[in-house]
Amino acid sequence: MTFTPEHPIASATTPNHGAPPGTVECTVSNSVATVRLNRPERRNAISRALMTDLADALDRIDRDPSVRVVILTGTGNDFCVGRDHASAPSTRIVRGKCPVDDRASLRAASAVIERLIAMRVPTIASIRGGCAGGGLSLALACDLRIAAESAVFNSAFVAVGFPGDLALPWLLTRVVGTARAREIMLLPEKLTSASAFELGLLTEAIDDNTLDTRVGILARRFVAAAPLAVQGAKLNLDAATTRPLAEYLGDEIDRLIAVASSKDAEEARVAFLEKRTPRFVGR
Structure with a gap:
């Protein structure tokens, strides 16, 4: 290679x-x-x-x-x-x-x-x-x-x-x-x-x-795009085809909570308020 x-x-x-x-x-x-x-x-x-x-x-x-x-x-x-x-x-x-x-x-x-x-x-x-x-x-x-x-x-x-x-x-x-x-x-x-x-x-x-x-x-x-959000969405999509709904929802909630406390989530909020393009760093 x-x-x-x-x-x-x-x-x-x-x-x-x-x-x-x-x-x-x-x-x-x-x-x-x-x-x-x-x-x-x-x-x-x-x-x-x-x-x-x-x-x-x-x-x-x-x-x-x-x-x-x-x-x-x-x-x-x-x-x-x-x-x-x-x-x-x-x-x-x-x-x-x-x-x-x-x-x-x-x-x-x-x-x-x-x-x-x-x-x-x-x-x-x-x-x-x-x-x-x-x-x-x-x-x-x-x-x-x-x-x-x-x-x-x-x-x-x-x-x-x-x-x-x-x-x-x-x-x-x-x-x-x-x-x-x-x-x-x-x-x-x-x-x-x-x-x-x-x-x-x-x-x-x-x-x-x-x-x-x-x-x-x-x-x-x-x-x-926000890397953590994209990665979480990919994991959710994969799990959606293999996990029962109750199990899936538990994992979905955990991923959302984890991303919600990230620097990128805060950057998205501030950028929205300031009407500018967000600058995501993957943390």
């Missing part, structure tokens, strides 16, 4: 020294972390190395207090087309030779989906080109999905003889509901951005030429 921070905290990161770029590139600038899947020659298809590098990048970002939003995207013309069927067996997550090895590899790759969902800051998938199979899982694990009109989506697994991995059925069910998830999973077909938006897979489907601008605008909104 190539990690290129642009702030003092991470300035001690070991430079690349001219080595070939890794399967994931990460830059941090103005509190925005941009993570790029970097196998453009394979349409950013998933490999063991890519998932390992992605896990490393997400861990680094989550430990960096300066980061307030993450953009996940792909290098080149595609987001991620999922499993790389044409690659050498040694690069594949599932090799089909040793069940013990395949299970361990799949568990490690699946943990990346868990890590992406549990990120303390908001995540935005910026999608161009192909987004299929495990690539669709990565996109659905993000909080927001903004896609170019020319992007193409496909669950793909059943069509190539697999039942699905990287939590795609779980994610689909929570994003679009049970009936739509079954349709998308069991009857795989290519979906345009417009169709994906209508099904509820996307936050927005926009003109190719404005994708980067729109994602940048959303990222800056998160940078300007």
Whole structure:
């Protein structure tokens, strides 16, 4: 993985020294972390190395207090087309030779989906080109999905003889509901951005030429927002799908009370009274 921070905290990161770029590139600038899947020659298809590098990048970002939003995207013309069927067996997550090895590899790759969902800051998938199979899982694990009109989506697994991995059925069910998830999973077909938006897979489907601008605008909104409030809202949203109401409400109340005594809450109050933009510090 190539990690290129642009702030003092991470300035001690070991430079690349001219080595070939890794399967994931990460830059941090103005509190925005941009993570790029970097196998453009394979349409950013998933490999063991890519998932390992992605896990490393997400861990680094989550430990960096300066980061307030993450953009996940792909290098080149595609987001991620999922499993790389044409690659050498040694690069594949599932090799089909040793069940013990395949299970361990799949568990490690699946943990990346868990890590992406549990990120303390908001995540935005910026999608161009192909987004299929495990690539669709990565996109659905993000909080927001903004896609170019020319992007193409496909669950793909059943069509190539697999039942699905990287939590795609779980994610689909929570994003679009049970009936739509079954349709998308069991009857795989290519979906345009417009169709994906209508099904509820996307936050927005926009003109190719404005994708980067729109994602940048959303990222800056998160940078300007109160970090503790955003983190608490994310935790509330995650808990809303897994916890009974009585348990959920207890946690929601605790989070609100904790944030209400923060410096940022007072800053929000004072800024409102003074009719100015608040300056949040995350405390």
